[in-house]
Amino acid sequence: MIRSIVRNGLLAAVCTVVLFSSSSSEALDSSPAAAKVVVTPLASVTTTASGQPIVLPQKNVQVLVSSFEIPPGATLPVHKHPSARYAYVLEGQLQVTNVDTGKGTSYKAGDFIVEMIGEWHQGANVGAEPVKLLVIDQVEEGTSNTVLKE
Template sequence: MMAGGRRRSVLGAGIGLWVMLGAGLALAEETPAVQVTERLSTRVTATGKPLVLPAHDARLIVTDYVIAPGATLSVHKHPFSRYAVVMSGTLRVMVAEGGPSFDYKAGDIIVEMVDEWHYGTNTGTDPVRLIVFDQVEGDRGPTVAAPH
């Protein structure tokens, strides 16, 4: 009698395992291999002005920025649209001479203003890490420093 009970237990466990594996495979088949999630779609900068793209001889520049806690970038502007992904830290971008300010944190996407003087400050206790994408014309640089 014991042998038959064990046989049923082993058979039951085997069927249970087969059902669980089958369910796991079914779930794996339902999960897409590639997921695409739109993070941002815009035609305007942070200040609401239209994006500006190079008309000729477009060049892409991708740059890593690391801004120390408490550090402030000097006042500058960009001749073309600039985009950044905040990888870590907290950054405040301020339009110079009393304009609005914008706060960004890890995971945010920045669409910087074009042809407007501005600067940024790391307002947190950790370094700000950015991946920055610039589109410029020819050999032009992505940033214009404010005159002193």
């Protein structure tokens, strides 16, 4: 029952974002003028950071939401994700590098990241302040979405 409610809630949230993704900013008109809700789309993508199509788990999807705080100068271990991972940069500057191609991308506060799937990569805080991320994983229930390179 709870799983169904979570899935339906997630589906409703995604539909709401899609409804308002056609313009840069819209106000919902059901409130008085001084109390309007403003929806500002942050991303609308169909591919990962490395250009792969986004594919979701086919059964028993579990949504995991985490916050990350990466101190200045810290580098994450080389890793990959078997399923979709999304991150919103709240603070700081993050450099993500695909270790196979050497291609790196910098992200700053306000950026939305659709991480690469199944490709070895590494993140590093390249700024003077902590990197704070809101991370959302969609995995097959009971599985992890991070595989460390040995």
